[in-house]
Amino acid sequence: MPNYLRYMGALLSGALGVLAFSPFDYWPLALVSLLGLCFTSLNVPPGQAAKTAFVWAMGLFLPGLWWIHVSMTMFGGIPLPGAFLLVALLAAYLSLYSALALWLTNRCAGQQPLRALLVFPVLMILADWLRGWVMTGFPWLWFGYSQLEGPLAGLAPILGVQGISWLLLFSAGAFWLLLQRQRRLLPLILSLALWGLAFGAGQLQWVSPTQASRFALVQGNIAQSLKWQPGQLEQSLDRHFSLTKPLTEADVVIWPESALPSSEQHLAPWLKQVDGFMRERGQALLSGIVTRPDQESVYNAVIALGQTQDPYQPENGNRYYKQQLVPIGEFVPFGDLLRPIAPFFNLPMSSFSRGGQDQPDIEAAGRHFSVAICYEVAFPSLVRGNMKADTDYLLTVSNDTWFGQSIGPWQHQQIARMRALELGRPLIRATNNGVTLVTDEKGRIQASLPQFEANVLSVEVMGTRGLTPYARFGSAPLLLLLAGSLLCAAWLSRRRGLQFRAVIR
Numbered sequence: 001m002p003n004y005l006r007y008m009g010a011l012l013s014g015a016l017g018v019l020a021f022s023p024f025d026y027w028p029l030a031l032v033s034l035l036g037l038c039f040t041s042l043n044v045p046p047g048q049a050a051k052t053a054f055v056w057a058m059g060l061f062l063p064g065l066w067w068i069h070v071s072m073t074m075f076g077g078i079p080l081p082g083a084f085l086l087v088a089l090l091a092a093y094l095s096l097y098s099a100l101a102l103w104l105t106n107r108c109a110g111q112q113p114l115r116a117l118l119v120f121p122v123l124m125i126l127a128d129w130l131r132g133w134v135m136t137g138f139p140w141l142w143f144g145y146s147q148l149e150g151p152l153a154g155l156a157p158i159l160g161v162q163g164i165s166w167l168l169l170f171s172a173g174a175f176w177l178l179l180q181r182q183r184r185l186l187p188l189i190l191s192l193a194l195w196g197l198a199f200g201a202g203q204l205q206w207v208s209p210t211q212a213s214r215f216a217l218v219q220g221n222i223a224q225s226l227k228w229q230p231g232q233l234e235q236s237l238d239r240h241f242s243l244t245k246p247l248t249e250a251d252v253v254i255w256p257e258s259a260l261p262s263s264e265q266h267l268a269p270w271l272k273q274v275d276g277f278m279r280e281r282g283q284a285l286l287s288g289i290v291t292r293p294d295q296e297s298v299y300n301a302v303i304a305l306g307q308t309q310d311p312y313q314p315e316n317g318n319r320y321y322k323q324q325l326v327p328i329g330e331f332v333p334f335g336d337l338l339r340p341i342a343p344f345f346n347l348p349m350s351s352f353s354r355g356g357q358d359q360p361d362i363e364a365a366g367r368h369f370s371v372a373i374c375y376e377v378a379f380p381s382l383v384r385g386n387m388k389a390d391t392d393y394l395l396t397v398s399n400d401t402w403f404g405q406s407i408g409p410w411q412h413q414q415i416a417r418m419r420a421l422e423l424g425r426p427l428i429r430a431t432n433n434g435v436t437l438v439t440d441e442k443g444r445i446q447a448s449l450p451q452f453e454a455n456v457l458s459v460e461v462m463g464t465r466g467l468t469p470y471a472r473f474g475s476a477p478l479l480l481l482l483a484g485s486l487l488c489a490a491w492l493s494r495r496r497g498l499q500f501r502a503v504i505r
Helices: 003-018 026-040 048-065 066-075 078-111 111-133 143-147 155-159 161-182 186-201 233-244 264-280 372-377 380-386 408-423 469-473 476-504
Strands: 206-217 251-255 284-294 297-306 319-321 362-364 367-373 393-398 427-431 437-439 445-448 455-465
Touching: 003 048, 026 048, 026 143, 026 161, 026 284, 048 066, 048 078, 066 078, 066 408, 078 111, 078 469, 111 161, 111 476, 143 161, 143 206, 143 408, 155 161, 155 186, 155 408, 155 476, 161 186, 161 476, 186 251, 206 233, 206 427, 233 251, 233 264, 251 393, 251 427, 264 284, 264 297, 284 362, 284 393, 297 367, 367 372, 367 380, 372 380, 372 393, 372 408, 380 408, 393 408, 408 427, 408 437, 408 469, 437 455, 445 455, 469 476
Parallel strands: 206 251, 251 284, 367 393, 393 427
Antiparallel strands: 206 455, 284 297, 297 319, 362 367, 427 437, 437 445
């Protein structure tokens, strides 16, 4: 295949992968995209494999993450060409991981396609994990997320989202192997059998229902450009409280991330009044807020008011502090160097402190909530680590107004729904302007609100108890699977070497 055709095929197949994710949700295109990666980057010299894999990943990440430019141009003061350059640099950085994975695959497999089939999915999963960890990580556009509506979703409670990614990669490799005139049907048969098992696992019920609760999720729809402007605080307070007052039937009312554009300490007298109001009505209120417990620390937090164990006091224990901060948005690496360069590095509230690990669930109206704030929900191990055995619901609050009418908020809600499926807990997701929604324990949307309108989502949701295999064991089963695949590849290599030595003797 000429190199220009190889690069064009890689770029096109990478871009097709974007359509597998929300809001498009053409989940079979994930397999098509990965098959294109196999055809352009497997069984070729390692250097060529790295180049074509890099092009494929650029095709995925540049359009798939283009939504990031909205925060740069609308709120960061960066011209569109500059924003394009920055997003392209981010995409290029993320693409290096795929390039390295394919370089290593072809380096290890040589001209042995069956060995490549075993090594390729393992190294791609490891590449995903690395880019989700290095420099605080960016675990976005993992292909497993695209399968929430497909037959592989049943793997998530067993192996997590990356277990789905592994089966997609293995299946693409099995098709590639068959079409390489290898006449090897066994990998394809194994792949189809695993798809059948995944579909069957989706019919299993890993957790048990407990009690239903009535929720009211307030979507304030306050423009980000106005939110932190002087004089807008009163509007935010009035908007959220006026939407809350009629909600007399809800057990728990939820306001989104940083719903109130001021610090908890500044608003403490008002919060005490709201606490008393909700307590009189026998209701609880959970709200995102910024808190400054001392001069050195500022946290992105969720606090509880109303029907809780103790009356509200600033800095009481029934709260959650965000642990995984957004680079640039909530903290600026090398801030002394970067902040003078452009206004983008001086976004409002870009100097947060990190919350500690092992924080307890928030208790409200007798229910236990495991909390993830915005970006945190993209980190499976963090959300799993936060959840307790007696957690009733997963709660995530977010403010995606930074990304306007882009595909970013839709990718975000898809990621959040996967956490519900992995851990077997209903998900409550409150946002400032969408996508506000509630799912059951399998990540299926029960109710949602349209974007970009001030409204309330009132819904009854059944809590659950019990642990899925993924909640119990985490990534250990997947790691065993990956290790077994590498051992099989090593055995094939040794066997081939022994056969070769026997021939030359």
